Amino acid sequence: MAHVTGVQYEPVAEIGGGAYGTVYKARDLESGQFVALKSVRVQTDQNGLPVSTVREVALLKRLEQFDHPNVVRLMDVCATQRSDQETKVTLVFEHVDQDLKTYLEKAPAPGLSPGRIQDLMRQLLCGVSFLHSNRVLHRDLKPENILVTSQGQVKLADFGLARIYSCHMALTPVVVTLWYRPPEVLLQSSYATPVDIWSTGCIFAEMFRRKPLFCGESEVDQLGKLFEVIGLPPEDEWPTDVTLSRKHFPPLLPRPITDFVPEINEQGAQLLLKMLTFDPLKRISALNALEHPYFQDEETLT
Amino acid sequence: MAKTGFCDSKPLLDLHKKADERRAPLRTWSNACGPIERWQPVEVDESRMAPVKMEPEHRWERRLSAQTSEGILMGFHEDSFTHSAADGCVEEEEEPVLLYPHGLQGLPSLQALVPSLLRHEVETALEKLDLIWDRAYAWDMFLDMARTQTRNSFPTADLPRHFTDLTRSVLVDWLIQVHELMHFQEETLYLAIHLVNRSLRAIKITTVNLQLLGMVCLFLAAKMEECLLPEVSGLCFLMDHTYTKHQLLRMERKVLLGLKFDLSYCPPLHFLLLLASVARCSAKAVWMARYLLELSLLEGQCVLFLPVQLAGAALCVSRQVLQEPSTPGGEAAWCLASSVHVGSETALLRIMHILANAAAKAHTRETCASFIKFSSPETMQVSRHAGLKNAPGLLGVCT
Structure with a gap:
């Protein structure tokens, strides 16, 4: 079961903002490792989580299975409901210091x-x-x-x-x-x-x-x-x-x-x-x- | 998805001309576990070579394929394909085979030919099925399918204690009906049932919520596969408003989190269409196999097997039941297709028995949605085929 983001990952610094949301550097309190949190706020309507989000996250999960050395690791996915209209989906990536x-x-x-x-x-x-x-x-x-x-x-x-x-x-x-x-x-x-x-x-x-x-x-x-x-x-x-x-x-x-x-x-x-x-x-x-x-x-x- | 074009009887290069002599070597090749003699030195050399020497895009593939120990592709070595990508190579290598059409002398050359021929056939089939968008990546995609599917079977067929196989099959049967009503793609059904199977094992579901879970899995599968989505209110209507929209959306989130958003699946249907295309199966044989494959969804034991094995078994039973007159070209094509799916002979026979028994009894069961669906003229009325009643007998099993 995915943890609530606030509990398992402690934000350390903001890395940057993108078209889809802000990226944070955070510490995984369980392993002590640094991770990159990318949160996406998704508008939910009467049809639940949008198709694009479901497909995109599923795709990332699928790519993850191949464990490709040249693609950043997706370590976890969390979803928390903020309100009836909004769900926050957080993607937890491995953190690499340097681009x-x-x-x-x-x-x-x-x-x-x-x-x-x-x-x-x-x-x-x-x-x-x-x-x-x-x-x-x-x-x-x-x-x-x-x-x-x-x-x-x-x-x-x-x-x-x-x-x-x-x-x-x-x-x-x-x-x-x-x-x-x-x-x-x-x-x-x-x-x-x-x-x-x-x-x-x-x-x-x-x-x-x-x-x-x-x-x-x-x-x-x-x-x-x-x-x-x-x-x-x-x-x-x-x-x-x-x-x-x-x-x-x-x-x-x-x-x-x-x-x-x-x-x-x-x-x-x-x-x-x-x-x-x-x-x-x-x-x-x-x-x-x-x-x-x-x-x-x-x-x-x- | 286009359903035409799987049954064209285009001859398989020149292979079918000497089908009788070739059959034995093909079978031998397909069942051989170890590397083929001729390729052995190459194999050993390459595995010890420095990464720099290897083609870089294959580096990680090799590592992964070593983990796929199921032997889906028997005697299958990516190394032996690296040189034979182009169609031209197939023609080049044809000659030695024709020089030694008899006996064992021809064996190494033929074995060398089969992988490149299979590769060519698989690429063509994927293209025909519209599963790829760039032929350059077709083979990679096929290898991905072969790898991905190993994640799609379950270690045991056990369900949580409060569910029986019968409860599950009643749910599946109902989902088959809803799926048909919605005019969804076939892939959506296979994905939905796969999600049900996983959810039942990953999250706590009460008996009361079983139908809701089934519907949510179908809804999520539709989100992955379909262009047009049903309204949640419509789904609630189909469940007689037993659950509210709110409950449905909460279950959706629960399933997504429980499955960690991992919704990818390699449906056995794709392997079936691929194999049928390589094997040049008739339209009727394909419909029959599709019917049998759908019956496998109702069988709890079938979750133990790989999608490619289920597909292969469905085609085998289909061929046995229909007993279509064989042609040398058809036999050679079938042998080539068999080299993909023949993993474990025991597993194949077990699935064939399960499917044959299910088909023989399908019309008497309460869960007969598939039987009805495949009795329509559009599906060539395969489920009503007289041979199905004796299907278990054909396989030498009495029930």
């Missing part, structure tokens, strides 16, 4: 070694591939919700926006943080698993650069920034179901990716370009990315 953003900031002067980046990328793609094979889109991949343990293990976190993927589902237009958003989301076209690959590509570049690759200020600005690097896509690749016209952008040619990520090796640059492909259908999948020669190349380990 990738801090990890990159803390790395000493020349930045991470090529071998370290290769290892982080492999783990990151393993996690993404696991989610995708389970019909889950992360949809909000960014350095802030990629956790790195003190042993250097990567763990994907914050599935607040994850949903069981379904083609018929109405996908909300605003999901991925602007800088890591793929063109199809910026253009408000339809999207699927390739969204996470684009974001992963941006993060790949950021591991070398130690600053974000595309820092747009608006959707259009963001698109302009990414066309400066990958070039303006040909007419036939431009999605037909969008309002924004291709003519809106200057006819830019792709520039060598090494101009922006000079430290990357040749195989890495190839892989990065496959992840930062404009057409989501032509973008590499997580599974195929893991088989890319970049990961076979052991010289980067030295």
Whole structure:
């Protein structure tokens, strides 16, 4: 039986607020370990707990069974009724002190070694591939919700926006943080698993650069920034179901990716370009990315 | 869910041409527990290799599959699949088999062929059943199904003392009727009964609240599976207002907490449709198996078995009862499908006996919702098939 949150977990500090609720760092009074509490206030109507909550929590529980090394552990789920109209569902996750953003900031002067980046990328793609094979889109991949343990293990976190993927589902237009958003989301076209690959590509570049690759200020600005690097896509690749016209952008040619990520090796640059492909259908999948020669190349380990 | 396409009689590559010679090796392969000779060195090598050498996405899978000791997939080694993903490989490996169609010489090559062929067939079937959305992940998904289901059986068939198997079957029978009335998907029924089985063991339920529990489990299953949900007031109406809406919602929370929100389930139905698709079963054989599988929900003993075993047994009984004329292609396809479900021969026979007995008596029982449901023309009136009365006899059991 789940415990009442107030009793078993003692909040220590607020970690941050998200679209769905606040996250707290807390101590598990039974084990003494730190945990991350994510509370969601759910409006209940005459039909009880909403379908979305039931499905999402069940999905998290299902993913948990696989015990994947690159996904953050869900340790417990509690539900307390606050009133007839509101139930508080608390998800108890393992607590990892450091996210990738801090990890990159803390790395000493020349930045991470090529071998370290290769290892982080492999783990990151393993996690993404696991989610995708389970019909889950992360949809909000960014350095802030990629956790790195003190042993250097990567763990994907914050599935607040994850949903069981379904083609018929109405996908909300605003999901991925602007800088890591793929063109199809910026253009408000339809999207699927390739969204996470684009974001992963941006993060790949950021591991070398130690600053974000595309820092747009608006959707259009963001698109302009990414066309400066990958070039303006040909007419036939431009999605037909969008309002924004291709003519809106200057006819830019792709520039060598090494101009922006000079430290990357040749195989890495190839892989990065496959992840930062404009057409989501032509973008590499997580599974195929893991088989890319970049990961076979052991010289980067030295 | 589309119910068409399971029965197409597309030949199974070239395998069926020499079905007679191939049958024995296939059976041998499917029943062999240890690694296949040819693959053995590979297996040993790889398990000792440094993780760097391995394909990274398989690292954790291997570890997990080692824990799945049930042997659902006999002689099944993920390592042997790593090279044979593409369809092209199937064709490449075909040649050696055709060179040695007789005797044992062909055995290693055939054994090497079966896994890739099975993989190809399983992927195609999953695609046809609309259970996947990206073929690249089909095999992973199938392995997930095989792993997940091991959590779905129970160590004992014992219920809390104040419930008997009969009480439970009366509840299940009632839920089958409500489910039909609501026009829910079949998956919803299987999930609902699974939640009932778990709840009865996880939380304290009084006899008075048994019906309420059943309804809440069906409601939660619908929340997981259905697009359109019934109103809670409608559910209360179906229970003659024995319980209030408030009681129903309180029970919902109790069940969710008791089950810790873990509502995932791999229904035997998916394995049945998958196996039937690989085995190229006729439409009638599939309906018959679906009927038999639904009868398993009423049998308390059936909670002991894995979904894939229940599905396999239902198909076996279905084939025995219908006695459809066999074709070499059909036999080869069936052998290939058998290599998935043949876990323990004893378990399979036990389930087959339970199902055959249940089907023979179904029309005389009070709990006959499934019998009536499957006597309709839409279901090809399988429950009224004359052969079912003698089903236990067919299996060599007198009752």
